[in-house]
Amino acid sequence: MDHVFIEGLRIEALIGIYDWERRVRQPLVFDIEMAFDNRVPAATDAIGDTLNYKAVSKRVIAFVQASDFGLVETLAERVAGLILDEFGVRRLRLKLSKPGAVRGARAVGVVIERSRDEAADA
Numbered sequence: 001m002d003h004v005f006i007e008g009l010r011i012e013a014l015i016g017i018y019d020w021e022r023r024v025r026q027p028l029v030f031d032i033e034m035a036f037d038n039r040v041p042a043a044t045d046a047i048g049d050t051l052n053y054k055a056v057s058k059r060v061i062a063f064v065q066a067s068d069f070g071l072v073e074t075l076a077e078r079v080a081g082l083i084l085d086e087f088g089v090r091r092l093r094l095k096l097s098k099p100g101a102v103r104g105a106r107a108v109g110v111v112i113e114r115s116r117d118e119a120a121d122a
């Protein structure tokens with residue numbers, strides 16, 4: 001299966017379980033790999049036939065900037081759900097990193113894999 005990916009998408013967001021985390025935006029980094037049959041756009045050379053990574057990125061940025069969750073698990077699930085629902089993606093892998101959240105670690109976070117049938121109700 002082919003993929004379209006977005007790597008290292010950095011977005012500032014309200015995220016975290018502690019009181020101080022309710023007040024300051026923290027950087028998050030998304031790596032998203034989306035299953036998509038790229039043979040059609042390869043044949044037509046038409047942007048309208050692609051899974052447009054710029055359009056997906058803009059939607060994810062808007063959602064994450066407006067979000068306010070406690071857990072990275074919740075945010076990852078919601079972002080995965082909107083990509084599956086709104087962009088006709090059948091399957092994806094999403095890594096959500098929270099750099100600097102744990103002293104001594106470059107980043108912490110979650111990796112999830114979801115298909116349309118497995119996505120949590122949002």
Ligand SMILES: Nc1nc2c(c(=O)[nH]1)N=C([C@H](O)[C@@H](O)CO)CN2
Nearest residue numbers: 015016017018070071072073101102
């Ligand atoms: N599995 C998780 N563990 C932790 C989370 C989380 O979202 N998922 N969050 C925190 C705190 O918000 C932390 O990031 C603050 O440094 C701790 N553990």
